[in-house]
Amino acid sequence: MRGEEPVVIEALKVRALPEGSYDHLLEFLRLYRVALQMVVDRVWSISGKLSKKKLHKLFYNNLVSMGFRAHHAKEVYVYAKSLVDSARSNGGRKPVLRKLSARIDKYDYRLDLGSMTLTLKLHNGYEARLRLVTSRERVEKFRGWGNYELVVKYEDGEFWVSIYFKRAIKSLKPRTVMSIDLNFDNITIAIFTLDGRLVKLKRFKTPHRKILTHKIWIERIQKRYPRSWRFIKGVRKAIERHGERIKNISWDYSHRVGDLVAELALKYYSVIVLEDLDELRENNKKGREFNKKLGLWFYRRIQFCVEYEARERNLEAIKINPKATSSKCPRCGRKLAEYGYKVLRCRKCGFIGDRDVIATINLYKKYVSRYSRCGVPGVALNTPKPDENPSGMQGNRDEAMKHIKLYEPI
Numbered sequence: 001m002r003g004e005e006p007v008v009i010e011a012l013k014v015r016a017l018p019e020g021s022y023d024h025l026l027e028f029l030r031l032y033r034v035a036l037q038m039v040v041d042r043v044w045s046i047s048g049k050l051s052k053k054k055l056h057k058l059f060y061n062n063l064v065s066m067g068f069r070a071h072h073a074k075e076v077y078v079y080a081k082s083l084v085d086s087a088r089s090n091g092g093r094k095p096v097l098r099k100l101s102a103r104i105d106k107y108d109y110r111l112d113l114g115s116m117t118l119t120l121k122l123h124n125g126y127e128a129r130l131r132l133v134t135s136r137e138r139v140e141k142f143r144g145w146g147n148y149e150l151v152v153k154y155e156d157g158e159f160w161v162s163i164y165f166k167r168a169i170k171s172l173k174p175r176t177v178m179s180i181d182l183n184f185d186n187i188t189i190a191i192f193t194l195d196g197r198l199v200k201l202k203r204f205k206t207p208h209r210k211i212l213t214h215k216i217w218i219e220r221i222q223k224r225y226p227r228s229w230r231f232i233k234g235v236r237k238a239i240e241r242h243g244e245r246i247k248n249i250s251w252d253y254s255h256r257v258g259d260l261v262a263e264l265a266l267k268y269y270s271v272i273v274l275e276d277l278d279e280l281r282e283n284n285k286k287g288r289e290f291n292k293k294l295g296l297w298f299y300r301r302i303q304f305c306v307e308y309e310a311r312e313r314n315l316e317a318i319k320i321n322p323k324a325t326s327s328k329c330p331r332c333g334r335k336l337a338e339y340g341y342k343v344l345r346c347r348k349c350g351f352i353g354d355r356d357v358i359a360t361i362n363l364y365k366k367y368v369s370r371y372s373r374c375g376v377p378g379v380a381l382n383t384p385k386p387d388e389n390p391s392g393m394q395g396n397r398d399e400a401m402k403h404i405k406l407y408e409p410i
């Protein structure tokens with residue numbers, strides 16, 4: 001491996017159909033299992049440290065004389081060692097290998113994603129050709145990635161291949177900052193330029209009320225059968241059904257939000273700023289609201305999907321302590337007062353704005369002040385002075401509210 005570049009590794013697991021006879025492939029898998037067990041037995045009996053060099057010395061010649069290629073041999077002893085290490089660290093017994101499966105190094109296979117074929121180099125110079133059974137789309141994703149290892153498995157009369165792909169991450173230099181405020185009813189997303197101009201504001205409704213309805217149903221049933229609900233099949237089933245709905249609604253929603261957010265961030269080259277939920281108890285008002293109604297799991301799930309989708313696109317997502325972000329004036333820093341439904345006003349400077357939008361501005365400001373101090377490139381320039389505001393937020397109610405009347409469909 002070159003350098004210290006961070007990499008993403010992903011496995012593609014697909015069924016594979018042998019083209020022609022697969023006798024040699026099965027023979028190879030059996031031989032591989034025998035060899036692996038032999039090395040495991042031996043390594044298990046050695047108590048001292050085993051370097052790669054030592055492993056090589058102990059097993060290489062033996063394995064090659066069994067008909068394995070050089071890199072087969074290496075894979076066998078490295079894998080055997082890792083099996084023993086993990087069994088030992090769990091206090092387990094000596095591993096006994098039952099499955100027919102082999103790890104194969106990139107030098108011992110040829111993968112052609114165009115024709116979806118895989119050629120494996122086996123023992124004694126044999127080869128096996130397999131056709132990968134999967135959709136184009138699944139494979140398409142890995143074009144341009146490197147692959148370096150695979151595992152081939154024989155199970156219930158079928159061959160399965162897991163191919164390990166990797167690519168280097170080169171984080172994009174952010175040109176804008178996207179801050180995201182999670183609330184009970186909605187998610188507010190704001191994108192700011194690095195010099196503080198608001199360029200995009202979006203708001204999505206959350207399915208929290210729907211989730212809450214199912215939760216209330218569960219509680220109601222449990223209350224009616226306080227001791228017995230676990231043991232009456234019909235009651236338990238009813239509870240499970242509501243639980244299942246909650247799970248589906250929340251994952252479904254999180255995936256879609258993650259995807260939408262990351263696509264938008266990619267379009268604007270944004271760094272994504274999320275609230276650090278672990279710090280939420282410091283943000284008293286919001287913390288209470290979250291905990292009373294639902295707990296944090298749903299927000300974590302949404303954030304998980306946002307972070308995942310961001311990583312997939314080489315975008316950075318960072319978390320910032322949300323303390324006071326929904327209660328402080330973004331212009332002068334004073335505590336804001338309620339001013340109608342979800343609207344807050346500053347008594348000192350007269351700033352008026354939507355509560356959730358204010359939270360996104362404050363998150364943005366926190367990000368900028370934190371990273372301009374640390375000198376993150378690209379962000380240090382043109383940060384707003386303390387008395388300046390991101391434009392569109394100039395204390396005029398219409399300005400602060402105007403883009404956000406409509407919910408985006410999701």
Ligand SMILES: [Zn+2]
Pocket residue numbers: 329330331332333334346347348349350351
């Ligand atoms: Zn103010």
